[in-house]
Amino acid sequence: MKRFIETLKNIYKIEDLRARIGTTLFFLLIYRLGSFVSLPGIDPAQLENLKTQTSDGLLGLINMFSGGAFSQASVFALGIMPYITASIVIQLLGIAVPYFQRLQKEGESGRRKINQITRYLTVIILIPQASAYLTNLHYQLPDSAFAMTGVLFTIPSIVILTAGSMFVLWLGERITDKGIGNGVSLIIMIGIIANLPMSIVQEFASRVSQQGGGLVLFLVEFVILFVVFMASILLVQGTRRIPVQYAKRIVGNKQYGGVRQYIPLKVNAAGVMPIIFAQAIMMVPITLVGVANSDNLRGVAAELSNITGFWYNLLQFTLVVAFTYFYTAITVNPTQMAEDMKKNGGFIPGVKPGKRTVEFLDTIMSRITFPGSIFLGLVTILPAFAMLIGINQSFAYFYGGTSLLILVGVILDTLQQIESHLLMRHYDGLMKSGRIKGRPGGGF
Numbered sequence: 411m412k413r414f415i416e417t418l419k420n421i422y423k424i425e426d427l428r429a430r431i432g433t434t435l436f437f438l439l440i441y442r443l444g445s446f447v448s449l450p451g452i453d454p455a456q457l458e459n460l461k462t463q464t465s466d467g468l469l470g471l472i473n474m475f476s477g478g479a480f481s482q483a484s485v486f487a488l489g490i491m492p493y494i495t496a497s498i499v500i501q502l503l504g505i506a507v508p509y510f511q512r513l514q515k516e517g518e519s520g521r522r523k524i525n526q527i528t529r530y531l532t533v534i535i536l537i538p539q540a541s542a543y544l545t546n547l548h549y550q551l552p553d554s555a556f557a558m559t560g561v562l563f564t565i566p567s568i569v570i571l572t573a574g575s576m577f578v579l580w581l582g583e584r585i586t587d588k589g590i591g592n593g594v595s596l597i598i599m600i601g602i603i604a605n606l607p608m609s610i611v612q613e614f615a616s617r618v619s620q621q622g623g624g625l626v627l628f629l630v631e632f633v634i635l636f637v638v639f640m641a642s643i644l645l646v647q648g649t650r651r652i653p654v655q656y657a658k659r660i661v662g663n664k665q666y667g668g669v670r671q672y673i674p675l676k677v678n679a680a681g682v683m684p685i686i687f688a689q690a691i692m693m694v695p696i697t698l699v700g701v702a703n704s705d706n707l708r709g710v711a712a713e714l715s716n717i718t719g720f721w722y723n724l725l726q727f728t729l730v731v732a733f734t735y736f737y738t739a740i741t742v743n744p745t746q747m748a749e750d751m752k753k754n755g756g757f758i759p760g761v762k763p764g765k766r767t768v769e770f771l772d773t774i775m776s777r778i779t780f781p782g783s784i785f786l787g788l789v790t791i792l793p794a795f796a797m798l799i800g801i802n803q804s805f806a807y808f809y810g811g812t813s814l815l816i817l818v819g820v821i822l823d824t825l826q827q828i829e830s831h832l833l834m835r836h837y838d839g840l841m842k843s844g845r846i847k848g849r850p851g852g853g854f
Contacts, residue, residue, distance in 0.1 A: 434589030477601030684733035734783035
């Protein structure tokens with residue numbers, strides 16, 4: 411406790427760090443307040459049907475990612491997920507389309523162009539999603555809930571919903587630039603955390619109302635949650651070290667190299683991004699149903715919207731595994747690693763420099779990514795099993811990757827940035843020994 415208080419004092423002493431944390435909290439507060447601002451022309455007192463609809467199923471998951479804004483018919487109802495969907499599309503285009511491949515190689519200027527294209531694509535995705543959301547509102551709410559109808563309500567509401575999501579994206583970018591941590595990831599995390607207190611209260615109430623060991627079951631649930639939490643930390647922080655021997659070089663009177671170092675390859679180099687990507691894809695059927703009248707499409711969408719169903723969880727598991735390999739491939743470059751080692755006079759013992767080193771690193775990454783991706787996929791679908799044994803849905807989300815891994819990954823990343831500021835100014839870090847290991851890249 412004494413060390414924790416001393417660390418808080420050290421954080422307060424660093425003016426830049428203090429300002430960044432304050433800026434982050436300020437922007438997150440704006441986001442949370444905006445989640446309770448309903449669309450103009452809708453009576454907030456008549457949203458009970460919408461709240462009931464979003465209390466379970468895939469819409470409940472969407473509502474959780476938006477921090478409850480979806481069920482509030484808020485100006486932030488569509489949240490940050492359309493931007494994530496656009497990011498997935500652009501990253502896939504970066505593999506198949508030469509133009510995007512060139513942009514990726516242009517450094518900072520190329521990155522700015524890609525970000526601009528991603529924003530335009532986000533707006534294009536937001537328009538049909540906003541239309542689908544308004545269609546759902548008309549089905550769920552009574553006519554008396556709308557102060558106006560027709561084009562006078564639809565067009566301004568689409569504009570407001572689109573502008574609301576883009577404003578949330580702007581908040582995330584400002585947090586990344588002026589605050590601590592990755593803004594988009596923090597916004598997703600704060601929306602998830604907002605549901606945690608009520609979820610615990612609801613689960614506690616449901617267990618206490620049971621006769622015959624309800625409270626004991628509640629305690630067992632927390633023990634299991636703690637075990638999953640620790641396993642998630644191991645998944646995020648796990649590494650395999652590859653030895654690299656540096657040849658001895660003598661320049662003038664100084665000796666360089668002649669030592670062995672290690673390259674830490676992460677078991678889960680993709681972090682939580684595969685889960686976020688998979689969730690963005692799984693939300694597509696809901697959007698399609700909102701703008702289509704095909705009964706066949708509705709049937710498929712209904713099957714893929716059943717979060718305890720076999721096909722939903724099989725598809726989500728497959729997407730998480732696939733996106734883990736995909737995101738690892740674009741974040742870990744064995745060719746670049748081999749070239750850097752060669753330039754610095756390093757080599758992996760028993761492996762020839764050049765092509766053989768690239769093949770060796772690629773093989774190692776494939777081998778350690780496979781169990782990591784399988785475990786990540788299993789943790790992602792764990793909430794479905796929790797729901798099947800009777801745990802409240804909103805609380806069950808915190809048993810798996812949908813919530814837990816996102817919370818673990820984002821919190822570790824943010825703490826790592828805070829620790830970096832402390833260590834740069836010769837203060838003790840947040841941990842008594844060692845360093846906090848976050849995932850590379852810090853999210854979006």
